[in-house]
Amino acid sequence: MIELLDVHKELGGRKVLDGLSLAVETGKTTVIIGRSGAGKSVTLKHIVGLLKPDRGLVLVDGTNVAQAPPQELAQVRRRIGMVFQSAALINWLSVKDNVALPLRETTEMPECEIMDRVTSKLALVELADAADKMPGELSGGMRKRVGLARALVTDPSLILYDEPTSGLDPIMSARINEIIRGLRQKLGVTAIVVTHDIASAYFVGDRIAMLYDGRIIEEGTPQEIRDSSNPIVRQFIEGTSTGPLKE
Secondary structure (H helix, E strand, O other): OEEEEEEEEEEOOEEEEEEEEEEEOOOOEEEEEOOOOOOHHHHHHHHOOOOOOOEEEEEEOOEEOOOOOHHHHHHHHHOEEEEOOOOOOOOOOOHHHHHHHHHHHHOOOOHHHHHHHHHHHHHHOOOHHHOOOOHHHOOHHHHHHHHHHHHHOOOOOEEEEEOOOOOOOHHHHHHHHHHHHHHHHHHOOEEEEEEOOHHHHHHHOOEEEEEEOOEEEEEEOHHHHHOOOOHHHHHHHHOOOOOOOOO
C-alpha cells in the first residue's frame, strides 16, 4: 500500500502540492491525471524519496520515506521500478547493458544470472531481438520499452511510470498501454502512472485520480471519472477550451 497523507510541497516559491492525499491499493494500477505542471512528476519523486514534503506523510508499505535512514530508504527503492518520460538510456551502453545496469550497481549477482534476467525482461516487453542494439538505433517506442525492461529487471513490487506514452504515435502508445496492463495481469505489480493522456488512463487504470491545484479533486474507477459532474474534471477529460481551466 502506498499512502500520501496531506502532502504539501513548495518549489521555487510556488506551491506545487497543497494537501495531496492518495491511497494506492496493492496489485492495482492507479493513474494520476492532470495538466502539465500540476505536480504529477513531483508526486512520484516524493514516493521514491527524491523530494521530501514540507508537511505531510509519504508511506511505502508502512515506511515513512521522508524520515527513513539511508539504509532503509535504499531497501524501499530496491522495491520500486521507475520508468522515466525520456527513457533515460545511457547512449554508450547497449540495450542489454542498459537493462543490466541496476543489477550490476546494486547486487552481487553473477553475470550469467544477470544476463538471464535481462533476456527474460526484454522478452516481456517484446524486445528480445534488440539486446545488442545501441540506443541510437532505436525508435522512440523501443526506447520506452527498454526503459521499462530496466525498471523490471530488479523484480520490483511497485512500478512508477512518468508519462509513458509521451511523444509516441497512436499505434505505439496503444502498444505501450497494452504492455503496462499486461504486466499487472502477469506479474501482479502495483503501478502508478502519471499522464495527461486520457485514452491511456482509461485503458490501464483500475483507479484514476485528478490532480488539480495541488490536491486530488476527484478519484474513482475509469467509468466513474467518465461520468464525473465536476466541471474541472469534465473539461480536462473532454479536452475543451471552455470551462474553469484557463491558460
